[in-house]
Amino acid sequence: MNSLPLWLIPFAPLLAALIAGVLVLTRRGERAAPALTIAATVLSGMVALTAMPDRAHPPAGNIEATWLSLPGGFQLPLGVHIDPLGWTMLAVICTVSLLVQVYSIGYMRGENGYARYFAYLGLFTASMLGLVVASNLFQLYVCWELVGICSYLLIGFWWSKPSAAKAAKKAFVVTRFGDVGFLLGVLLLVSAAGSFRFDAVTQTVQRIARGELTSVPLVSAQVFLTLAPLLLFCGAIGKSAQFPLHVWLPDAMEGPTPVSSLIHAATMVAAGVYMVARLLPIFAASPVAMETVLIIGSVTALIAATIALTQNDIKKVMAYSTVSQLGYMMLGLGAGSQSAGIFHLVTHAMFKALLFLTAGSVIHALHAAADPNDLRAMGGLFRRMRGTAITGGIGVLALAGFPGLSGFWSKDAILGAALANGSPVALAALTVAIVVAALTAFYATRMWMLAFAGEPRSETAAHAHESPPVMTLPLWILAVLSLALGGWLHAGGRFTAFLLGSAPAESVPFWLTGLASAAALGGMALGWALYRAPQMADDPVMRLPGYALFANLWYVEAFWNAVGARGTLAVGRVVAWFDRHVVDGVVDRVGRACKTSGQELRHETNGQVQSYATTLMAAVVVVALVFTVYDRGSTPVAHAGLKPRAEIRSPQKRAKAHLTFIAAHGNGERGDR
Amino acid sequence: MNAPGAQIAFYSLSALTLISALMVVRARSIVHAGFWLLPCFIGVAGLFAALEAHFFFVVQLLIYAGAILVLILFAVMLTRDAAHPRHPQSNRMGWTAGLICSALIIVSAGLLTRQEWSVTAARPADVAGQTRALGEALIGRYVVPFEVASLLLLAALVGAIVLAKAERGPEPAPPPLADLGGEAREPAGAE
Amino acid sequence: MGLNSYLVVSALLFGIGTFAVLTRRNAIAVLMGVELMLNAANLNFLAFWRFLHPAAMEPQVFVLIGLTVAAADAAVGLAVVLNIYRDFGTIEVNRIDTLKG
Numbered sequence: 001m002n003s004l005p006l007w008l009i010p011f012a013p014l015l016a017a018l019i020a021g022v023l024v025l026t027r028r029g030e031r032a033a034p035a036l037t038i039a040a041t042v043l044s045g046m047v048a049l050t051a052m053p054d055r056a057h058p059p060a061g062n063i064e065a066t067w068l069s070l071p072g073g074f075q076l077p078l079g080v081h082i083d084p085l086g087w088t089m090l091a092v093i094c095t096v097s098l099l100v101q102v103y104s105i106g107y108m109r110g111e112n113g114y115a116r117y118f119a120y121l122g123l124f125t126a127s128m129l130g131l132v133v134a135s136n137l138f139q140l141y142v143c144w145e146l147v148g149i150c151s152y153l154l155i156g157f158w159w160s161k162p163s164a165a166k167a168a169k170k171a172f173v174v175t176r177f178g179d180v181g182f183l184l185g186v187l188l189l190v191s192a193a194g195s196f197r198f199d200a201v202t203q204t205v206q207r208i209a210r211g212e213l214t215s216v217p218l219v220s221a222q223v224f225l226t227l228a229p230l231l232l233f234c235g236a237i238g239k240s241a242q243f244p245l246h247v248w249l250p251d252a253m254e255g256p257t258p259v260s261s262l263i264h265a266a267t268m269v270a271a272g273v274y275m276v277a278r279l280l281p282i283f284a285a286s287p288v289a290m291e292t293v294l295i296i297g298s299v300t301a302l303i304a305a306t307i308a309l310t311q312n313d314i315k316k317v318m319a320y321s322t323v324s325q326l327g328y329m330m331l332g333l334g335a336g337s338q339s340a341g342i343f344h345l346v347t348h349a350m351f352k353a354l355l356f357l358t359a360g361s362v363i364h365a366l367h368a369a370a371d372p373n374d375l376r377a378m379g380g381l382f383r384r385m386r387g388t389a390i391t392g393g394i395g396v397l398a399l400a401g402f403p404g405l406s407g408f409w410s411k412d413a414i415l416g417a418a419l420a421n422g423s424p425v426a427l428a429a430l431t432v433a434i435v436v437a438a439l440t441a442f443y444a445t446r447m448w449m450l451a452f453a454g455e456p457r458s459e460t461a462a463h464a465h466e467s468p469p470v471m472t473l474p475l476w477i478l479a480v481l482s483l484a485l486g487g488w489l490h491a492g493g494r495f496t497a498f499l500l501g502s503a504p505a506e507s508v509p510f511w512l513t514g515l516a517s518a519a520a521l522g523g524m525a526l527g528w529a530l531y532r533a534p535q536m537a538d539d540p541v542m543r544l545p546g547y548a549l550f551a552n553l554w555y556v557e558a559f560w561n562a563v564g565a566r567g568t569l570a571v572g573r574v575v576a577w578f579d580r581h582v583v584d585g586v587v588d589r590v591g592r593a594c595k596t597s598g599q600e601l602r603h604e605t606n607g608q609v610q611s612y613a614t615t616l617m618a619a620v621v622v623v624a625l626v627f628t629v630y631d632r633g634s635t636p637v638a639h640a641g642l643k644p645r646a647e648i649r650s651p652q653k654r655a656k657a658h659l660t661f662i663a664a665h666g667n668g669e670r671g672d673r
Numbered sequence: 674m675n676a677p678g679a680q681i682a683f684y685s686l687s688a689l690t691l692i693s694a695l696m697v698v699r700a701r702s703i704v705h706a707g708f709w710l711l712p713c714f715i716g717v718a719g720l721f722a723a724l725e726a727h728f729f730f731v732v733q734l735l736i737y738a739g740a741i742l743v744l745i746l747f748a749v750m751l752t753r754d755a756a757h758p759r760h761p762q763s764n765r766m767g768w769t770a771g772l773i774c775s776a777l778i779i780v781s782a783g784l785l786t787r788q789e790w791s792v793t794a795a796r797p798a799d800v801a802g803q804t805r806a807l808g809e810a811l812i813g814r815y816v817v818p819f820e821v822a823s824l825l826l827l828a829a830l831v832g833a834i835v836l837a838k839a840e841r842g843p844e845p846a847p848p849p850l851a852d853l854g855g856e857a858r859e860p861a862g863a864e
Numbered sequence: 865m866g867l868n869s870y871l872v873v874s875a876l877l878f879g880i881g882t883f884a885v886l887t888r889r890n891a892i893a894v895l896m897g898v899e900l901m902l903n904a905a906n907l908n909f910l911a912f913w914r915f916l917h918p919a920a921m922e923p924q925v926f927v928l929i930g931l932t933v934a935a936a937d938a939a940v941g942l943a944v945v946l947n948i949y950r951d952f953g954t955i956e957v958n959r960i961d962t963l964k965g
Binding site for chain 3: 683687690691697713728729741767777782791792795818819832834836
Binding site for chain 1: 766769770773774776777780781783784
């Protein structure tokens with residue numbers, strides 16, 4: 001099928017964002033901003049739709065271009081390359097971005113910076129699309145950083161709020177921290193492969209793994225195989241909020257809720273997962289790297305799930321839930337299954353975006369309260385916000401893994417992948433995953449019950465009402481997707497076939513599915529039972545052993561504050577001392593030397609003619625010496641046929657020769673040497 | 674040229690010249706210094722004679738010992754009031770200058786003597802021959818430098834007159850030097 | 865005596881003259897030093913003439929002109945000294961420092 005020009009996919013939203021940015025400067029034009037960006041997103045989606053590939057036929061419109069050719073043979077490429085993995089991501093991004101933008105029309109109505117918001121969203125969409133259609137590491141990295149910038153801009157959207165500004169900085173700095181490792185990994189790979197392109201890089205790694213290529217820059221081949229994916233994974237740890245760099249994601253909830261939904265649930269944080277999936281052959285070449293991914297994924301999932309139990313802020317629960325689910329995705333990838341990880345990415349995008357948007361709907365309804373996010377001040381919203389409650393409930397069921405909903409299928413796939421892997425680490429991860437499934441079900445149910453069930457625990461909750469259709473419509477769409485998409489993709493191995501080109505070899509054993517479902521249902525039942533009539537003074541969760549640890553976020557924050565923040569400040573103090581005393585010292589000394597030497601030299605122009613004359617004579621002596629030293633053996637004057645003086649023995653002949661010489665050359669010649 | 678008589682003549686004339694020159698430099702009183710110039714010039718004239726440049730022997734005596742020395746002594750007389758013998762006659766750069774001059778002497782003498790000059794055994798013509806040749810050269814081949822030299826002398830003459838002429842009436846008494854601290858001025862006498 | 869002897873003498877004389885120029889306080893003494901230097905130069909010239917090219921007249925013309933110039937220089941120099949004496953009231957070289965700074 002002929003596709004429209006594929007470069008439209010990232011560029012249409014970019015153009016819309018730029019125009020919307022200009023509209024920021026006008027007053028009336030603000031209304032047009034969402035129309036622009038939504039239209040652009042729709043356009044990108046349509047272009048993507050026409051470019052749907054299958055394994056056998058990549059879309060005809062794939063673009064490869066060179067932006068810059070560097071001396072030494074490196075080329076910085078740009079390209080649009082859509083394969084099934086990329087197309088899946090395109091579908092997710094366009095869908096969620098579109099729905100969130102529509103939702104935002106209602107959510108952000110009346111806010112200052114309305115056009116600015118949509119400009120940023122458009123920019124983000126463009127960057128994220130550019131990231132997933134990238135055909136090379138260079139473009140991936142550039143778009144990676146771009147989405148980081150957009151995240152910073154959007155978290156700090158209400159920049160006059162100090163906590164928001166701090167959260168934005170924190171997000172940027174923490175992810176940047178991971179990006180250092182990412183960049184090192186990229187550079188290492190590129191220096192070995194000689195090119196930025198994915199196919200070149202993966203082929204090089206596979207050749208090294210097979211032993212065909214033994215010399216790599218900087219390190220031995222064996223070290224390279226492990227080091228490169230681990231360095232790349234650093235970026236994923238930062239961007240996808242894995243332990244220990246997950247600390248920025250909960251704080252990122254300072255941004256508007258649709259932003260949290262789009263960026264910090266569905267898409268940007270998934271970029272790390274996408275990157276690992278895209279480069280999975282590189283990871284697969286090193287068992288150590290795969291195990292690392294597995295371990296970090298499972299640790300993240302567990303820690304975040306335990307913390308989510310203790311949170312009273314509706315968005316923070318969801319934030320930690322996102323961290324936990326991202327850990328799940330990494331678990332799936334680490335177990336070796338690209339399709340399981342990406343499947344969960346897709347379903348998670350749907351239901352987590354849904355959950356955030358419902359949270360946003362609730363927050364919007366409770367905007368008059370002191371802290372609209374506080375679960376303890378909610379309650380009884382089921383009767384007052386029926387649509388939100390129902391869609392929220394569907395999201396919760398999907399998150400918990402209720403059999404039949406989309407989350408169920410994708411979690412199942414991950415568990416199956418861990419089981420199929422069979423290594424001790426994978427089996428341990430499997431156990432953790434099942435525990436996490438139970439915890440997830442529990443805290444999700446707790447959240448829903450606290451928000452919607454029972455009686456209102458505050459005035460604002462009592463007076464809440466349903467959000468306008470522009471906000472509830474996306475909720476319903478996402479709810480449908482959360483219900484059905486998982487099952488549809490799973491049926492007949494449709495998704496795996498699309499992604500990998502062939503259906504999975506075996507399906508997940510029934511006992512595992514049953515075990516996971518039991519865990520989920522158990523968690524949900526417990527949550528329902530404990531929070532049917534919640535009394536916030538005595539939150540059952542607080543009786544949990546280890547509550548203090550969980551509530552204190554496992555002290556990871558404190559650790560980063562001490563090491564990262566104070567450590568950097570200490571280094572900064574040392575550097576500042578050096579700058580002040582050494583660098584400035586040198587400069588000051590040079591200045592002082594100039595001044596002093598000027599003062600001393602001033603005495604030279606004393607108006608005394610004799611001192612001038614003395615200096616002059618001294619210079620004459622020096623010059624004469626120099627000429628003596630350097631002028632030894634100067635070339636003899638040409639004698640035009642006369643013999644050199646030393647050869648003329650007889651004095652008379654010598655005199656005659658000399659006179660002849662003078663006659664020939666004139667007077668004033670000094671004697672020949 | 675190496676006859677003992679010639680050697681004695683050379684050494685004594687050189688000694689005369691150089692010692693007189695040293696006295697010129699070291700004499701406390703400017704008048705003494707001026708007078709020490711005389712044996713110096715005479716010594717140089719003698720050396721010219723030893724070099725068989727007889728014309729210049731005479732010219733040296735006439736011009737240097739005769740004219741220039743007198744001129745210098747006149748100037749000394751005219752400015753005697755300003756010369757105070759109490760003050761040291763050399764400035765503070767004595768050692769530095771001495772060092773530099775010694776270096777100068779050593780370097781130039783060294784450079785000059787290290788060269789292998791192609792000395793000829795020919796002798797110059799006698800006085801008449803030399804003088805005639807010089808005269809012919811001055812009027813013949815080198816008439817232009819000759820005329821220019823005359824112009825130079827004319828300019829010097831006019832310039833000296835203009836410069837030395839009193840510009841404003843009778844010459845005022847020179848003001849006393851401020852840093853003498855009340856020291857009485859020495860009348861007449863040496864520097 | 866050989867050429868070298870005369871060259872050494874002239875070098876010594878030149879050095880003494882330079883010393884006088886650099887050290888004496890009285891301006892007229894400085895001029896005396898200048899005359900010594902010029903004498904040394906003439907001596908040098910004539911020494912070369914005598915030992916290298918005694919038949920040539922050019923060195924003699926040179927010396928003659930040099931002598932002329934020395935005389936003119938002495939005349940004008942002394943006139944200047946008189947002028948300075950009149951204007952500054954002193955002929956001590958180290959007091960005439962309007963070039964200072």
